[in-house]
Amino acid sequence: MKTFVYIDHFKGAVQPASWEALGLAKSFGSAVALVFGSGVDGIAQSAFEFGADEVLLVDDPALLDYRAEPFASTLSALAAASSPDLILFPTTARTRELAAMSAVDLGTGVLTDVIALEANGNQLVATRPIYEGKVLEKTVCSGKPVMATLRARAFPKPAAEAGRTGTLTKAEARAEALTNVEGYAVAENVVNLTDAGVIVSGGRGVSNNPSLGLDEMATAHKGFELVGELASVLGGAVGASRAAVDAGYIPYSNQVGQTGKVVSPDLYIAAGISGAIQHLVGMRNAKLIVAINKDADAPIFTQARYGVVGDLFAILPALTEAFKKKLGK
Amino acid sequence: MKIIACIKQVPDSEAKVKAENGQVSWGDAPLVINPFDEYAVEGALQQKEATNGTVTALCIGPESAKEALKHALAMGADEAVLVSDPALDGLDTLGAARVLAAAIQKIGGADMVVFGRQTLDNGAGLTPAQTARVLGWPMLGLAGQIKVDGGNVTVERVIEEGRQTVSAKLPAVLSVVQSIGEPRYPSFMGIRKASKATIPVWSLADLGVAAPAAVVTRAELMNPPSRETTVEIITGESPAEIADKLADKILAEKVL
Secondary structure, eight states: OEEEEEOOEETTEEOTHHHHHHHHHHHHSEEEEEEEESSOHHHHHHHHHTTOSEEEEEEOGGGSSOOHHHHHHHHHHHHHHHOOSEEEEEOOHHHHHHHHHHHHHHTOOEEEEESEEEEETTEEEEEEEEGGGTEEEEEEEOSSSEEEEEOTTSSOOOOOOTTOOOEEEEOOOOOOOSEEEEEEEEOTTOOOGGGOSEEEEEOGGGSSOTTOOHHHHHHHHHHHHHHHHHHHHTTOEEEEOHHHHHTTSSOGGGBBSTTSBOOOOSEEEEESOOOOHHHHHHHTTOSEEEEEESOTTOGGGGTOSEEEESOHHHHHHHHHHHHHHHTTO | OEEEEEEOEEEOTTSOOEEETTEEEOTTOOEEEOHHHHHHHHHHHHHHHHHTOEEEEEEESOGGGHHHHHHHHHHTOSEEEEEOOGGGTTOOHHHHHHHHHHHHHHHOOOSEEEEESOOSSSOOOOHHHHHHHHHTOOEEEEEEEEEEETTEEEEEEEETTEEEEEEEESSEEEEEOGGGOOOOOOOHHHHHHHHHOOOOEEOHHHHTOOOOOOSEEEEEEEOOOOOOOOOEEOOOSSHHHHHHHHHHHHHHTTOO
16 A cells, blocks of 8 residues: 655654654555655655655745645645555644645545544544544545544654665645745744643643732742643643633643643643533543642542642642652753 | 635534444534634624624534524624535535535625634534635635735634744635634624524525535444543642652653
8 A cells, every 4th residue: 555644844843743644654555755845855854764665855945834725736736646545644733724625636535633544455444533532433535545634642653763765756846825924923942732742731720710810810820830840840741721721821822622732641730620521522532640629529530540639839849849859850 | 895604513512422323422412503613703703893894604504503503693693594405414524615615606705704623523624624625715724813904814823833924815714713712692682683584595406516425434433432530539748748649650650
């Protein structure tokens, strides 16, 4: 089976789930990595090291910024020219659009947020969560190629083999663009929640009262500092519940849950989060959930393996100190 | 400016959804407007107010989906259209995009089409971009802010890495995220107006399109494995003691 793997990157920084997709492609047969952008030959080399047999490199100044239309047209043209059986993507904001549009061009379907993909005879069967993960479906695509976006951390990341090479093929961009990129406000210290192995999240409980008085805002900032310190000792990312985002304690990009991000870290520590269903659907796939909350009846404890009923302002710094000691930091 | 807000009706997010006899069951939970689409209606209404325009809410679904459209009308949409046809059972996102594009063309004269980021049921989040592609219009996805200036629209996209400012010529298709602003509550007058509204129902024949054959189909439905939910509460004399015990428990799980 011939699989295209779209390597998603932002200004040259590759989404690690792209490599997970490459690993899955190799398990089915030959893997062709697609690298689009401007000045991205370094990514092509990384693709070989993570196992690509061939790299289709489209290096063109017109592709410097990701824009849905030219990227989709370029992808569709490459797929039409060499008829892969499968095109894999990591699931990101960009690839959802890109796969969606290219599927229109190719008259095929996209299976999104895939957590398992098996070959059953000639058919590929994908497992994906629906209804916010309350139900799972096995789904098939009768079109060709089958297109699938993989949920981050659902498939193992292959080991890189330094200096590995393969066939590098350069291809042309289809640069028709309908949109202009005017600029960016890139967040400082970007932590990608969907790729994080450890997440420490804060909720409304990082303040004593969500009424947004100045004192309460100061308390909340202190609370998120404590959340951040623990995350940093554990090498993890900072998340938040919607209540904390709505109260203005922390940006929307950190929100976990229904209207935020769905995450699946190995460890999720929820501090001051009561555990509304809208939050639980975003984090219940975590391997280990730890909850710290003042209220022993908070629903978050129904999902947690370990819990502490207490004040996060006392527990979080103590936990940070304990890990510093035990991890030798 | 003429704006179309595309919405869907889904089971309420509090519903206990499960797989039952190969079907998705949500018990007696109510069907509501998809929560993400409330943001789409809100975003559309903001642009209506900024440009002295109109908003038409558009939905594919059974007759009962008129309730979701009435919610949009009660929020302040001027008109609503339901596309309903027995041949639309098992519709996939590509089919939905083709049907929506045909309905958008039939409504006519739209400058902007606004979607929510994704639906709560299937959750693929593909339909906005696919509709844009079928129409051949620019796609501005995940907008947290929208600004219209003459024949141009500029949005601030909320992406994994931060914010990206992107512009395009109208007409364009947008999808919006929560940063657009809290959806307004239906007013008393709005609810009265919505309850009296006559919502036209268009069939595929009215749209002049053939029933799209689904490319993506469901083979099996499962309930997720139930997780270990017995919580062990860690106690101690002091925060330091609790933290020490908890850290040991976490380290023993080998998740770090």
